[in-house]
Amino acid sequence: MLINDMISEYKKADIRCYCGGHFCRTCAGCSDWKRDGNNWKRVGNGCHLSHSSSSVHNQSIKATTSFTTLLEQLNSNANVQLPYILPYENTGRKNVTTKYDFTRAVVTIAHLIPLKNEVIVASGFAVLDGGLIVTCAHTFYQAARHLSCSELDQKSQSIVITDEGELIPVATVESHLVRSDIVLLRLQGGRQIPSLAVDPYPAPKSTSLLSYNFVTASLTSTSRPTISYSWKPAEVLFYKGPCGQEATTGTYDELSAMMYSHPPSNGSSGGPIVNEETKSVVGIIRGSEVNYATRKSIGFATPSECLFEAFKLPGMPDGLE
Structure with a gap:
């Protein structure tokens, strides 16, 4: 199924992200969404996800890995150590001086469950060469609650929305650090985006x-998806x-x-x-x-x-x- 076809199925959707699991007191992935015309709005907050049933800027990217396959990899690749070295970059990078420089590496991850008209939303960021995305694990389990044995099909997908509005399917779960609630995802087709430096040392108090x-995500028929955000x-x-x-x-x-x-x-x-x-x-x-x-x-x-x-x-x- 093409990404734009899958998104079109959500015109009548309620989007919910339920808090739960031992990882979160109140997880930051949780939101309660309701449809209002062609918009998805989060109840009680100003955040909304605009949507049109038409294609999204003609992005016809076919996702080859289902969400249920990713869920299986979440367990099979638990605590796997990858054969790469993540550089120690506690002093940052000289070419990263503005918020725009590091915002380009931040993405929105959407877990799409068409049979239940559900979308679970999280954020993430790229590391290394930009082909690996770091995000949280608990939103995978939140999305999994909407699946039953009869619904383990190829329609459920996880996609990444970049800062520039590009839709990239998730290819694999490379590793899942269970105790830390961390998942590393590989982008489909060897795609790469700008990455962030990671500090190996804990920041002292008062740093x-x-x-x-995350503020809003907008999917429309006339332009690329847009993500609204701020840095607090x-x-x-x-x-x-x-x-x-x-x-x-x-x-x-x-x-x-x-x-x-x-x-x-x-x-x-x-x-x-x-x-x-x-x-x-x-x-x-x-x-x-x-x-x-x-x-x-x-x-x-x-x-x-x-x-x-x-x-x-x-x-x-x-x-x-």
Whole structure:
């Protein structure tokens, strides 16, 4: 099925993303969408997904991998280490100086479930040569809730929408870091987009951040899809360990979650949090929770150092496990 044909089936759709799973308190992928004419609107918020039943800028890209196949790969490739080295780029890149420079590497991932008229939306970003997309895992499981044994067919798909509005199907799940809620996706056809630098070291408390904030996605018949977003200023508050206890950087403490001051918007799950100074990724957005000390909602993310578990370490010989 062609991508534009699949999207056309959603004219009458309700789009829902349900919060759940042990990964999220309130996951940033969650949103509740309702149809209003040719628009999909999220209830109670200003975010909407405009849609026309016509083709989307004549993008006839055929997806060859079904969502159910990707779901199987999510399990079969759990905690797989890839045969690549992710560079240590804690100082950033000299050619990345503006928000536009690093926004080009950010994408929206849409899991399309035609038989239930459902779309689950998340964010992500490219690393390495731009052919690998980092995103969250929990939205895959949210989408899987809408499938039954009789519905495991080839119509369900996952597609990536780039900052320039290009639709690229997801080819494979390369690795799934289960404890970190991280998935690495390979784009179909060897496609590549600009990538982001990733910091292997945890950002200290009070580090100034820019957090990706998904706002709207628009699919129309007259132009390429457009993604509206913003970069929200924030700062690192503290870290948590695997049991929820506060953890300290620079020690042997395991850092499972980075708590930061800005609660992410719906649809932001899997998006990057960058160090405001270096523009390197220091966290992958997961969701929000209430800080009971301040009675305010704060964001939580997977520290970027966890991402390096999916890659070879620099200087390590091949075949060494």
